[in-house]
Amino acid sequence: MSVETAALTGLEIPPRAGTPAPPAPQGGKRMRLELGSSRVPNGVPRATHAIPPELMLGERLPLVPPARDRTAAAPEVVPGEPEAARPRGRVLIYWGCGETVRPGQPVIVDFSKLDAKAAARAYRTAKVLRPAGPAPGRHRAYGMWPNQESQQRLPEAASLRGMHFVSGNYTPDIQFSIEERHDFLRPVEFLPVTRSESGMHLLNWKAVSNAIGYFAAAMARGENAGETIVWTSSELQEAGSALLDYLPPVEVERLIKEKIVLPPQVNSCMVPAGVFKGLAAVLNFIAYGDDLDLMHPPRPRDPKALWEPQWSLKVRRKSTATTLLGEQATPNTQ
Structure with missing residues (x-):
């Protein structure tokens, strides 16, 4: 089970000239159910997830294999042209919370001048084990929800709390309970973003209950064609692409020690002046939640005892927010 609480704050991204407006992003609660088994199903794979009333999606959700796209065609390859063209443009990478840009920044990755290995080394992002x-x-056998048969939106008041029961013709019965501690995380709530005369943006957020760490990353199109500006809240050089998703708690703990992820007691960060220079930047923020891990039967205390678990379960959680940085931020006149 993968569950997310998503918040959008003042996010109205203007379309590029000559292009239609992009679809409006949606916030709220999201859930993805996935069931995998080594058993061969008896006939057509069938499975359901009976859910508690607090989830407000009915009595049960069907877990359906993904539909096969029989119409997809292989991409056309033009003779004499490489199958994957080298990306063009430059990426300017900044990092760290503070009033001003630190020495040695930005690191500039020019894809037109670097081969794939050199670009990967320059565009540094943390390696995480998932x-x-x-x-x-x-x-x-595999089934998932939402799917082509069922894809309801979760109500704002939906909760995971209560008894769950998974059954089907390729899985053992799986019964478990989720308590409040492993319910959806609370939404991320930013206080009004303020901007100093120098151009520094101050981010403040309310603590997210049961969050175990935070990470922020912002991106903007640069003033020059083909130029992208990236900033992250890490104390070390970090592009951030691998960190804006679910992370195992042990990895969050490690990244906090390495000063890449912010600890849960931190509730503010300054985007340095001189990074975006008045450009409208999209800021993505994530609060990591701890996982619920269950196995049946439970692992015996005696490490030498025979143990053959029939099933295992993981509930992973995150709370995310997206907002804009730019001239619309409230000037700080103090």
Whole structure:
């Protein structure tokens, strides 16, 4: 189970000239259910997830294999042209909370001048270990929700609390309970973003209950064609692309020690003056939640005892927010 609480604050991204407006992003609560099994189903794979009334989506949700796209065609390859053209343009990478840009920044990655390996070294992002979850190619049988048969939006007041029961023709019965501690995380709430005369943006947010760490990353199109500006809240050089998603708690703890992720007691960060220079930047923020991990039967205390778990369960959680930085921020006249 992967659950998210998403918040959008003043996010109205203008379209590029000559292009239609992009679809409005949606906030709220999101949930993805995935079931994988090594068992061969008896007939057509069928499974359901019976849910508590607090989830407000009915009595049960169908877990359906992904539909096969039989109409997809292989991309056309023009003779004499490389299958993957080298990306063009430059990326300017900044990092760290503070009033001013630190010495040695930005690191500039010019894709037109670097080969793939050199660009990967320059466009540095933390390596994180994520457990391999259910996937169609990884398991003999696989079902998911939402799917082509059922894809309701979760109500704002939806809760995971209560008894859950998963059953089907390729899985053992899985019964478990989720308590308040592992319910949806609270939404991220920013206080009004303020901007100093020098151009520094001050971010303040309310503590998210049960969050175990925070991370922020912002991006803007540069003043020059083909130029992108990236900033992250990490104390070390970090592009951030791998960190704006679910992370195992042990990885969050490690990244806090390495000063890449902000600890849960921190509730503010300054985007240095001189990074975006008045350009409208999209800021993405994530609060990581701890996981609920269950196995049946539970692991015995005696490490030498025979243990053959019938099923395992993981509930991973995050709370995200997206907002804009730019001239619309409230000037700080103090």
